[in-house]
Amino acid sequence: MSELAPALGQILVLVVLLAVSVPRLARHLARVYTSPKHLAVERVAYRALRVDPDTDQHWRSYAMSVLGFSLVGVLLLHAYGRLQQHLPLSLGSSALPADGSWSTAVSFVTNTNWQWYSGEAALGHLMQMSGLTVQNFVSAAVGMAVAAAFARGLAGTGGEERIGNFFADLVRGVVRVLLPLAFVAALVLVLIGVVQNFTGNADIRTLSDATQVLTGGPVASQEAIKELGTNGGGFYNVNSAHPFENPTPLSNILEIYLLLLIPFAMAWAFGLIVRDRRQGAAVLSVMALLLTVSVGLLTWAEMAGPGTAPELAGGAMEGKEVRFGTAGSALFGAATTATSTGAVNSMHDSLTAPGGGITMFNMMLGEVAPGGVGSGLYGMLMLAVVTVFLAGLMVGRTPEYLGKKIGQREIVLVACYVLVTPFILLTGIAVAITAGDGLAGLQESGPHGLSEALYAVTSASNNNGSAFGGLTSGTPFWNTLLGLCMLFGRFLPMVFVLALAGRFARQHHVPPGTGTLPTHRPLFVGLLTSVALVMVGLTYIPVLALGPIVESLS
Amino acid sequence: MKDLYALFRQSLAGLRLMMLFTVVLGLLYPAAVWAAGSAVSPWHARGSLVTASGERTNDPEEAVGSAIIGQLVEDPGLFQPRPSVAGAGYDLLSTYGSNLGPESPELIASIKELRTAVAEREGVDESQVPPDAVTASGSGLDPDISVEYAELQVPRVAAAQGLTVGQVQELVDDNTSGRTLGVLGEPRVNVLLLNLAVLALGD
Numbered sequence: 001m002s003e004l005a006p007a008l009g010q011i012l013v014l015v016v017l018l019a020v021s022v023p024r025l026a027r028h029l030a031r032v033y034t035s036p037k038h039l040a041v042e043r044v045a046y047r048a049l050r051v052d053p054d055t056d057q058h059w060r061s062y063a064m065s066v067l068g069f070s071l072v073g074v075l076l077l078h079a080y081g082r083l084q085q086h087l088p089l090s091l092g093s094s095a096l097p098a099d100g101s102w103s104t105a106v107s108f109v110t111n112t113n114w115q116w117y118s119g120e121a122a123l124g125h126l127m128q129m130s131g132l133t134v135q136n137f138v139s140a141a142v143g144m145a146v147a148a149a150f151a152r153g154l155a156g157t158g159g160e161e162r163i164g165n166f167f168a169d170l171v172r173g174v175v176r177v178l179l180p181l182a183f184v185a186a187l188v189l190v191l192i193g194v195v196q197n198f199t200g201n202a203d204i205r206t207l208s209d210a211t212q213v214l215t216g217g218p219v220a221s222q223e224a225i226k227e228l229g230t231n232g233g234g235f236y237n238v239n240s241a242h243p244f245e246n247p248t249p250l251s252n253i254l255e256i257y258l259l260l261l262i263p264f265a266m267a268w269a270f271g272l273i274v275r276d277r278r279q280g281a282a283v284l285s286v287m288a289l290l291l292t293v294s295v296g297l298l299t300w301a302e303m304a305g306p307g308t309a310p311e312l313a314g315g316a317m318e319g320k321e322v323r324f325g326t327a328g329s330a331l332f333g334a335a336t337t338a339t340s341t342g343a344v345n346s347m348h349d350s351l352t353a354p355g356g357g358i359t360m361f362n363m364m365l366g367e368v369a370p371g372g373v374g375s376g377l378y379g380m381l382m383l384a385v386v387t388v389f390l391a392g393l394m395v396g397r398t399p400e401y402l403g404k405k406i407g408q409r410e411i412v413l414v415a416c417y418v419l420v421t422p423f424i425l426l427t428g429i430a431v432a433i434t435a436g437d438g439l440a441g442l443q444e445s446g447p448h449g450l451s452e453a454l455y456a457v458t459s460a461s462n463n464n465g466s467a468f469g470g471l472t473s474g475t476p477f478w479n480t481l482l483g484l485c486m487l488f489g490r491f492l493p494m495v496f497v498l499a500l501a502g503r504f505a506r507q508h509h510v511p512p513g514t515g516t517l518p519t520h521r522p523l524f525v526g527l528l529t530s531v532a533l534v535m536v537g538l539t540y541i542p543v544l545a546l547g548p549i550v551e552s553l554s
Numbered sequence: 555m556k557d558l559y560a561l562f563r564q565s566l567a568g569l570r571l572m573m574l575f576t577v578v579l580g581l582l583y584p585a586a587v588w589a590a591g592s593a594v595s596p597w598h599a600r601g602s603l604v605t606a607s608g609e610r611t612n613d614p615e616e617a618v619g620s621a622i623i624g625q626l627v628e629d630p631g632l633f634q635p636r637p638s639v640a641g642a643g644y645d646l647l648s649t650y651g652s653n654l655g656p657e658s659p660e661l662i663a664s665i666k667e668l669r670t671a672v673a674e675r676e677g678v679d680e681s682q683v684p685p686d687a688v689t690a691s692g693s694g695l696d697p698d699i700s701v702e703y704a705e706l707q708v709p710r711v712a713a714a715q716g717l718t719v720g721q722v723q724e725l726v727d728d729n730t731s732g733r734t735l736g737v738l739g740e741p742r743v744n745v746l747l748l749n750l751a752v753l754a755l756g757d
Contacts, residue, residue, distance in 0.1 A: 002740060009737030049570045061560060068564030072572050120647055130580025137579045138572075167567065174575070183587065190591035193622055196599045198588065201647075202614035207606070207749060208628035214601050214620060215646045220591060221584040238640075238649040241692035243622040244601065249739020307656030313665045315685035319651040322636070322686050322698040325740035329692075347651035347692045356655075448655040470653035551657060 002303055007327035010253065011295065014331070017257045018264060025261065026268035026280070032172050033148035033164075034273060042171055053168035058161055059502025062149060063495050065166035066142060070109050070491065073135060077105035080131040090124035091200055103479035103486075108135035110490035111143055111372055113226075113233030113342055113465040114482055116474035120215045120236050125198065132233060133222045137182070140229030140262075141173035143374030146494050147266055150378045151273040153501030154402050158508035163501045177262070178229060185258055186224035192254070193247035196220040219244055227258035230372040232342030232465040240332070240345040241321055252324055252345060256332055259341045263287070263370035266377040274402055278520035283380055286528045290369035294362050295334040301355035302326040302333075306552070310352055319347030330355070337362035340372030342465025349443075349452065349468035356468070357548030360455055363462045364540045365532055366421060372463065378497045380528075383535070385414050385500075387528045388517055397515035404504045413503070417496040421461055421489055422539045428457035428485045429543060437477035443470030447554070451547040460485035608750045619746050624697040627745070631714025632752060633699070633707050634675075635745045636686050637668060640694025651692040665689065676706050698742035701730055715756040725751045 038046070038053060046053045057065065080087075081101030085094050096104060100116055107114045113136075117123070123132075149163040156163070190196050197216045204212045219235045223245050226233060240246040240255060267287055271280020303326045305316035320329045329346035336343050337359040348359055362369070368379040389406050392399025399406040406414075432438035432453045442449040455468040460482040467473070473482065518524065591599040597610050603617035604610060611617050619625050624635045626643045641648040654661035668688040673680040684702040704726045712722040729748040732741050 006733055006737040010739075013735065013737060045574060049567065049574065051567050051571070060557075061564075064557065064560045065564045065568070068561050068566075069568035069571065071561075072565050072568040076572055076576075118648065118650075120649065129584045130576050133584065134572075134576050134580040138575055167571065170571070174579070179579070179583065183583065186587040187590055187594070190587070190599050191595050193598045193602055195601050196584075196588050196591040197601070199600065202601075204603075204614055204617050204619055206625045207618050207632075207746065207753075208626060210626060210628070212619065212623075212625055212644065213647055214603075214614065214623070216601060218584040218588060220599075221587040224587075236649050238651060238693040238695075241651065242649055243620075243693065243695055243697055247602075247622045249734045253738055309654070309656045309658065309661045309665055310685075312662060313669075313685040313688050314683075316656070317685040317691075318654065318656075318661060318689040319692045320689075321691050321693060321696050322700055322742045323696075323739050328739050345692065347653050349653035349655060350651060350661075350692075352656050443653065444655055444658055446657075448657060451655070468653065469651065470655070551655075554657065 002325040002327035004303070007299060007303065010327060010331060013253060014257060018260060021261065022264045022268055025265040026272060029177065029265055029269035030272035032176050033152070033169060033269070039175065042175060045171060051167045053165050053171070055165055056162040057165055059163050059498045059505070062163055062166050063498045066146065066494060066498070067491060069166070069170070070142065073109040073138065074105045077108060077131050077135060078102060080127055081105060084124050084127045087124060087126045089126045089198065093122055093124045096122065099476040099479040100474060103483045106483045106486050107465065108132050108233060109139055110463050110486045111139040111229070111231055111340060111375070112460060112463040112486045112490070113231045114460055114467065114486065115233055115465070116479055118237035119234060125217050128222060128235060129218050133225060136222065136225040136229050136231040136233065137174055137178050138170065140178060140225070140231065140373045141170050143372055144173045144177070144262070144266065145169035145374065146497055147374035147377040148273070150381060150497050150501040151270045153505040154404060155274045156505035158506060161502035161506045163498070163505050178225065182225040182228050185228060186220045188254065189220045189223055189251060192251040194220040194223055194251060195244045223255070224258070226343060227255045227341065228262065230259055230263065230339045230341040232336065234343060240343045241347070246345055249323055249328060252328055252332065255343070256335045259339050259343065260335055260370060262373045263339055263376040266374060267370060267380070270377055270381070276402070276520070279402065282520045282525050283377070283384065285525045286532070287368065287370040287376070287380060289525070289529055290365065290532065291334070291338050294338055294358055294369070295331060298334045298355055298358045299327055299330040301352045301358065302330040305352060306354065307352050316352050319350030321345065333359055334362065336466060337464060338367065338369045340367045340375055340463050342459060344466050347469055348455070348466055349470045353548055353551040356451060356455070357544060357552065359466070360458055360544065360548060361536065363458045363464050364536045367462050367464060368532060375463070382414055382417050382497065383532050384519065384528055385410070386418060387524070387531045388519065389414070390531065391517045391527060395515060400510055400516060401519060403509035403512065404507050405510060410500060410503055413496050413500045417493050418535065420492045420496070424485055424488050425457055425461040426543070428461060428481060429454055431481060432457060435477065437475065438481070441472040441475060441478050443472070447547050447551040451551065454543060454547050456482060457485055461489040463490050604746070604750070606750065608747065608754065621744065621747060622697050623695050624745060627749065631711060632749045633704060633711055633745050636696050636699060637688070637690045638694040638696070639690045644695055646695065650694050652690045676710055678706060682706065697744055697746060699745055701741050701743055704743040704748065711752060715752055717756060721755065722752065725755065
């Protein structure tokens with residue numbers, strides 16, 4: 001059972017780690033996404049691949065590159081899933097069913113990493129490494145590329161709707177950011193106890209003379225990028241609760257740090273790219289504020305342990321590991337749902353009722369606090385545009401953000417962005433709870449049953465990937481439904497973001513006038529935070545009321 | 555039409571890029587981590603195996619378990635781990651948490667049953683049974699128990715092994731890890747290492 005003082009100390013350690021490294025990484029990120037120079041190794045790759053990294057792409061062409069690249073990713077991974085039994089290191093695993101393979105392919109390409117299967121039973125090593133780990137890298141790099149393109153659009157000085165080169169952004173994100181960081185992180189994780197071997201399954205005679213099969217594998221290499229790229233797909237079924245993925249409190253804090261690092265650094269890098277550090281600081285403040293509140297609430301909920309079962313047991317330890325306790329599990333749970341990671345170190349289905357509600361609320365915020373790598377930043381910037389628009393309406397001036405006017409076309413794109421995810425999510429839950437096949441997957445009835453279904457479509461639509469694991473989602477119905485939620489939930493918003501980036505890039509900067517709302521002051525930070533909260537509230541309170549809220553009150 | 559053609563051309567470029575990434579990120583990167591990890595800390599990389607005498611080994615044939623993975627304990631005279639719902643208990647091939655919610659009748663019944671059983675086994679009042687003794691861990695492989703749960707078991711283990719309570723308590727203290735840096739995680743007792751120490755002293 002956790003105590004308050006060390007719980008706060010643990011959060012403080014995390015804050016210090018982030019405070020030291022975020023500005024440094026942000027400076028690097030800003031250079032990566034604005035420098036005209038290519039590294040020698042990158043030039044070799046571009047020549048071999050016959051892509052021109054110096055074409056400044058129109059937003060439409062950029063979007064086509066994103067979609068084309070992702071389409072290839074889905075097809076390749078789907079083929080992997082269907083053919084994995086023929087590959088080396090398959091460990092006797094068989095082909096994934098068609099619906100399951102589709103769900104997995106979409107899941108990893110969209111940076112969701114929803115897993116209907118159990119990794120140790122269903123997948124061979126080669127599928128994990130060269131199928132899933134690769135997508136962990138590139139899906140993260142795609143998110144960062146889109147966010148960088150949007151920032152460059154805002155920084156653009158006018159003229160054409162050109163926002164940069166997708167392939168250059170993608171390759172640089174992998175080569176200069178993700179790969180070096182992941183390698184170092186993976187090595188540190190091995191030193192702490194995360195396994196990395198190719199020995200396959202090994203039988204052990206235990207102390208009680210029984211056989212225990214140890215499941216090895218290239219875990220650390222996947223674990224590092226799983227957190228760093230806010231992917232979240234575990235090597236094993238129980239994800240970061242598994243001691244081979246997350247053996248000690250030290251690996252736990254390291255993994256939480258890794259999954260928050262790039263999203264926060266992207267926000268700071270944004271300020272550098274638009275050449276006004278205060279703008280990045282304002283965005284980062286809103287993210288930090290929202291995350292702090294959700295960490296606080298979730299920690300309180302799990303340490304207090306309300307509910308019949310936790311009170312009977314004397315603490316909310318069902319589904320939690322002794323080494324992490326309630327505080328270490330709550331910190332991980334808040335960080336993983338406030339980013340788009342979805343890795344878990346405790347079973348969220350067994351969280352207390354308010355705790356489960358907070359994790360869902362985090363995802364419903366659109367994962368902007370600080371959100372996924374890249375997707376968190378562009379999500380928050382879209383909300384920033386909504387905020388200046390609302391403020392503009394209040395004083396009767398044409399709203400502008402960073403010197404770019406928010407006209408009719410711009411606000412239509414933002415409105416589409418803001419509405420599309422709730423539309424997918426609420427349509428998804430409506431289908432799930434009216435179809436017999438949907439209800440058949442639920443482990444529990446009543447409000448908690450609804451929460452299981454709601455958590456699943458929320459997680460899929462927002463590309464999180466964590467689950468209320470009681471839901472049996474490995475059925476054709478759930479695989480199809482969640483696959484569609486993940487696909488549309490990732491790429492429709494991205495297209496709106498890129499279209500808006502193009503609009504902004506074309507506009508000339510308007511110098512700030514007397515009616516301009518400064519977007520770096522505490523007033524704006526407060527407004528943006530309220531807008532984020534009010535939008536989620538208005539959209540989702542009805543359905544939350546029927547699930548976690550009614551469960552908390554009962 | 556023009557858009558479709560653009561999508562096709564971009565997809566071809568994407569395909570070439572994916573081939574390259576698959577080799578670099580999917581094969582070379584994991585291999586490099588494996589090579590470096592095995593050079594720096596092979597014991598960790600292979601799963602932190604320990605022998606019956608508590609020594610580190612990399613050979614599964616010699617090992618009685620992993621120092622970071624819990625296992626079922628048949629001997630009623632040893633320390634018992636937490637309840638586990640991974641397969642028949644502590645099965646790495648089907649890791650699982652119960653995923654039962656806080657109001658689940660099944661979970662409530664199971665907690666009541668386990669609490670009575672543990673209290674009876676240790677000969678204490680039900681109010682003294684700590685939460686980790688009656689709840690299943692998330693992984694189903696939890697290697698640890700709380701200090702409270704370990705201390706609850708000391709008299710039973712001491713009696714069974716012909717040791718004094720003081721001797722066994724000392725072993726519990728030896729195998730207790732505090733919070734890392736004083737704040738990270740929770741104090742805990744590693745059940746396998748503790749049982750190995752008990753058996754070594756008992757012999």
